[in-house]
Amino acid sequence: MALSIEFIPAEIVLPLAGYWVSRGDMTFAGAVFAGSLGGLSGPLVLYWIGRWGGRPFLLKFGKYIWIKPESLQKSDEFFQKHGGFVAFSGRFLPGVRTLISLPCGIAKMNVWVFSLYTYIAMLPITYVYVYLGMKLGENWKSVGSILDQYMLPFGIFIVLLFVVYMLMRRRSGIKADSRYNKKVKH
Template identity: 55%
Template sequence: MRDIILSFLESFKQLSYLGIVLALSCEIIPAEVVLPLAGFWVYEGNMIFWIAVFSGVVGGTIGPLILYFIGRFGGRPFILKYGKYLFIGEKQIKNAEVFFQKYGGGVAFVGRFIPGMRTLIPVPCGIAKMNVWVFTLYTVLAMLPITVLYVWLGQRFGPRWEEAVPFARYFLLNNVLILIVIVLFTLGVKHVVKNLTTS
């Protein structure tokens, strides 16, 4: 499977930055593979760092938006019927829905930092008809640091770019709790301020 994905990505390399956008837009190939590999291409001198980052953010936003609109206009029955083609099962959808109900719209941001959740979270956001502009903003704000980190690590590791994947995943998992606390604190403050102004 690994070799198939890598050969697939090598064909995308021929499209340069557009290849990064397309690879991330399909949401089937993990960003943890695409972005460090893009960093390796920067290391080789085939790409410019910040243009690769920009391409990663664009592709990493288009992919979730596609899933968001599938959830919004197709609904849960559509996802349950056709989600298998995107490697999305009923159990995964339920987990994402519980996560969304627990943390609200902020999951569009926080969920991007959690492996296994980042691909799924746009679906319940779409089903719940979350404001598309807010969803897009959260996604962009989350994708920017993720993309910078992965591309930078891929560039630093060079030919050993695959070693960047567990390193970045460890870094993100250790910081995601901090992000969740910050988001929940912000939402809590907004709720308190809203109650004070309306009382």
């Protein structure tokens, strides 16, 4: 449950669990399951901090850091449409991984959707870290540096897919609107 404390990196805890799996101190499935749950509980804490304290704080003090109420409204609309994807893809971006939970909470994203996407994203991450820790054995500490070189490009790839999806969706919406306007004019 060390992952419940969002500031203890998975890069440390999960490879260590993999090392324990290699020694027979725990099962692989148990380590992945527990690691994924821990990887959900930490973001949930930050989600609730954002949900309970973030919006009032930003409404009161946001003007000092150039955040307007209109920006919060646009953020809410964005999260209503794309919050699941944001919660999922943010887990693959170093640095964003921890912080993405706060805006999800501030936007009052559905907690069940947030939890589902976060858990689904944590499963492969946890699996890979535990597996590598298991395979590297006593050298489990090097997993973080090995995996970090792949996580950022993978995260960028996911974000690019989302941008392409949004552009295609917008383009098809424009086509649908133009067809509708032509029918109305006749």
